[in-house]
Amino acid sequence: QVQLAESGGGSVQSGGSLRLSCAASGNFDNNYCMGWFRQVPGKAREGIVGIDSDGSTSYVNSVKGRFTVSLDIAKKTMYLQMSSLKPEDTATYYCAASEHLPPNYKGGYFCLNSYGMDYWGEGSEVTISS
16 A cells, blocks of 8 residues: 655745655555646646656646656655746645556556546645735
């Protein structure tokens, strides 16, 4: 069983930066992916970036070029460096992971879909003021 714990949320002004961390306890299977999701009240949870254990990544357009995901396999920790933050980035950010990747899958996108996730963190608040 894996547990995920986010850290690093907070409040910054528009244009600022934050880094989120997601530390996993327990052991993943050989192949897995992790992802960052965000949710605002009244809206569905949105996958914004995924990363596979082989390093493949995928970003949604709204964060591409501003957010960077990385994965330290030895530390079992995923990071999200967020730059050029905008008020519309305000949300609760969740990390998630899946050990049930499709056969022959590649590309970093599987962990953009909340339905495929096996594990979730508790969430970390990010507030961007204008």
